[in-house]
Amino acid sequence: MVSSLVVGGTLGEILESLTAASLVGEPIVLAYGQAAAKAEEIASRGVKVFRLNGEHPDLIFKAAKKLFEELKPKVIIGHSTKNNRDALSRLAGLYDLAMATDVVKIEPGDDHIIYERGFLSERAIAREKASYPAIVLINQKVFEPYSAQGQGEIVDIDVGTPDVQIVEIKKKQLSGINLEEAEIIVGVGRGFKKKEDLKLAFELAELLGAQVGASRPIAADYKWLPEDAWIGISGKRVAPKLYIAIGISGAPQHMAGVNNSKIIVAINKDKSAPIFKQADYGVVADLYQFVPVLIKKLKERKEK
């Protein structure tokens, strides 16, 4: 009997979600978007794959609803992506299901699932118990990719047309950097007064062999950096050995993305900025004065 439904838009999401889902019981998969093109690879893990053409949230909702009604899984599992939150919150609303997001741990039981998730902008962890059926959206990299072998069936799923029309899609200009793998990250925030000034951060990053990341306003609002530089609860979650936050105040939504760093350095001119309480080393100084000096000293060191 099918006991869990995995919903995802990329191969990576689906393989990690399958590991979580297999803790509940026999999984099936709804693969949309890029993941639909990887249906064979997913099926080779010995699971049945329902392949949905496209990634319109209306269609993901309708497909998930159809599978939920027909197969009655105990749990629906996927990553906490925007499309999953959008589509599955509607299924949750339709059937009054519990729905958890940003989940970092699960303990499935016979008639319920216990999970842990971020709470209070991830300054706390909520441990909760939900009755089946429930929707559980996990964080990335919490579970290993599913590695079982087998031969699953692939079925195309057709759920008609969306209610809302997508009239145009604009691809974002992304840098393609993989912040999740970076060893050292220089994070830039609103302490920088204009885009050109970011060259200070880039110069520092180059010396350190670091990547440049940003707080949400710098990437998503001002667009001074591509949006894949966006770090935080609604952006990338990173885990470098060194994170240097420059002109970043330390809002919990930003820190949620960097708390797994080994060492955090904060450079901020306001000595009462919350980031100093969440950093290992703090420098209270104007970044425009301090960063050039830091660059000079690092260069001297390098030349020695």
Place this chain on the structure above:
Amino acid sequence: MGDIVVLVKPALNPDMLRSKPDGTVDIVGIPLKFDDIDANAIEAAKELKKNLGGKIIAVLLLPWGPTAKRSKDLRMVTQEALARGADEAIVIADDTLLPGDQVITANVIAETIKKHVPNASLILVAEASIDQTTGQIGGRIAAKLGYPYISYARSIKAEGDKIVVERDVEDRIEIMEARLPAVVSVTQEINEPRPPTLLQIRRAGKKPQHKLSASDLGITVERKKEPLEYRILTVSRKQIIIEGDTLEEIAEKLIEALEKEGVLSI
């Protein structure tokens, strides 16, 4: 067109965390505040009202109790919603609905809209709240009302009985078109909310407020989940402020410290 509904959450303020001696969160000790992105939602409503007409109705549900202790915070959040531009507020505070969860919230708000703002043209909600940050209330309400749902709006334009929305997805922007009535969740990027002026704050006191209870709405609560524990996530950082007479000295000390930590590969 009808009225514009904006959901406003009195949310636990994560910047004023309180803990109990055993390391669990002291929920009752944490004050509530007007949730961050709700300001963007009201600002968007003010802009859209120019085209869509109608009133802006803020709907507030108290999700954290006890009601007796929260009444002052709830009053402040309601005032802020009205000062920021809502024309009226509907406030639901009821001990039988506490602690709130997303199933309860969605049922209460959908019922409130059906019974008290049946002509709503647009329902705006924040992409996520600062306490739960699950971003699921908009989708739940849309499904309950049978309205189209567009999430993560970076812009909304109204044209007749249609809206055109720029929806933010991780690697792209989707331009979506929906007929009204619809539910839309807004991002922080959609606008820059202006803080209310003194005059707006003074006027807010005179705007209508309607209070509702669970029984007024005919809501019976069935819980799908229960909290087991809320634990503070302790980040034990060294919190060393590097001091010195000159910036040179500070920079040297910082480099030394990072070398000792073994995190510099220079």
